[in-house]
Amino acid sequence: MISRSSLDQYEKSLLRTYVRSEVVVVYKTKEAFGGLSNMASGYPLQINGVRILTTEALYQSCRFPHMPAVQREIIGQNSPMTAKMKSKPYRNHSRPDWDEIRYKVMRWCLRVKLAQNYEEFGRLLLATRNQPIVEQSRKDDYWGVKLVDDTGGKLVGQNVLGRLLMELREKLKDDTEGVLKTVPPLGIPDFMLLGKPIGTVTSKSSGDGQKQPELF
Numbered sequence: 001m002i003s004r005s006s007l008d009q010y011e012k013s014l015l016r017t018y019v020r021s022e023v024v025v026v027y028k029t030k031e032a033f034g035g036l037s038n039m040a041s042g043y044p045l046q047i048n049g050v051r052i053l054t055t056e057a058l059y060q061s062c063r064f065p066h067m068p069a070v071q072r073e074i075i076g077q078n079s080p081m082t083a084k085m086k087s088k089p090y091r092n093h094s095r096p097d098w099d100e101i102r103y104k105v106m107r108w109c110l111r112v113k114l115a116q117n118y119e120e121f122g123r124l125l126l127a128t129r130n131q132p133i134v135e136q137s138r139k140d141d142y143w144g145v146k147l148v149d150d151t152g153g154k155l156v157g158q159n160v161l162g163r164l165l166m167e168l169r170e171k172l173k174d175d176t177e178g179v180l181k182t183v184p185p186l187g188i189p190d191f192m193l194l195g196k197p198i199g200t201v202t203s204k205s206s207g208d209g210q211k212q213p214e215l216f
C-alpha cells in the first residue's frame, strides 16, 4: 500500500510555479481573458441537438451519464455556477472512473467550445500568444493555481485547465484546414447525454440550440 506521505510527496511533485506578471491569468469572467474560463457565458454549445449554455454545465453533466435526470437539471441552469452547484449533492455518484477520465472530458469540452465558437474563442486563445495560461483559484490547485504569498506574485498548482488551454492553442495555430471545427466523441464507455450516446460535434451544430429547419 502507498503511504500517505509518499502520496503527499507525489502530489507536490505535480505542482508548478508561475510568476503572475509573466502569465495570462484567468480569474474573473469579466476580465480580458475571462472568456477562457468555463464559467464564461457567451459561448453556447449544442450536443446531440441539446442546447448547453457553458462548458461548465457540459463538463459537470458528463459526471452522470447513468443519471439523465441529473444531467437535465445541470444543463437546465442559466448560470454556470449553479450548474456546478447542482452537481454537488450527487458527486459521490459520479461515474466510477471520473477521477481518471475527467481531464479527457475537460479536453473534449474545450474542443467543443472551440468548434462551436471558432472565431470568438479562437481569437481569444490566440491572443494569449506564447504565454503560459493559468486559472487562478482560491481553493483548486488541480485545475488551477493558488496564490502562495501575500505579495500575490507567485501562483502554484497543477494548472491542468491552463495546460489543456495551451495545448488547444498550439493545435489551433496549425489549424489552417479548420479540422478543429469537428470533434469526435471521446473513446470512453458510456459517453452519454440524456440517455443517448454523444455523437460527433460540428461547428454547424452550435447557435441557438434549435435544430436547423428542413429547407426542402
Ligand SMILES: Nc1nc(O)c(N)c(N[C@@H]2O[C@H](COP(=O)(O)O)[C@@H](O)[C@H]2O)n1
Pocket (backbone or CB within 6 Å): 037, 038, 039, 056, 059, 084, 135, 137, 140, 143, 161
Ligand atoms: N467554484 C469555482 N468557481 C470558479 O470561479 C471556478 N472557475 C471554478 N473552477 C472550475 O470548476 C470546474 C471543476 O469543477 P470540479 O471541482 O472538478 O467539479 C472547472 O471548470 C474549473 O475550471 N470553480
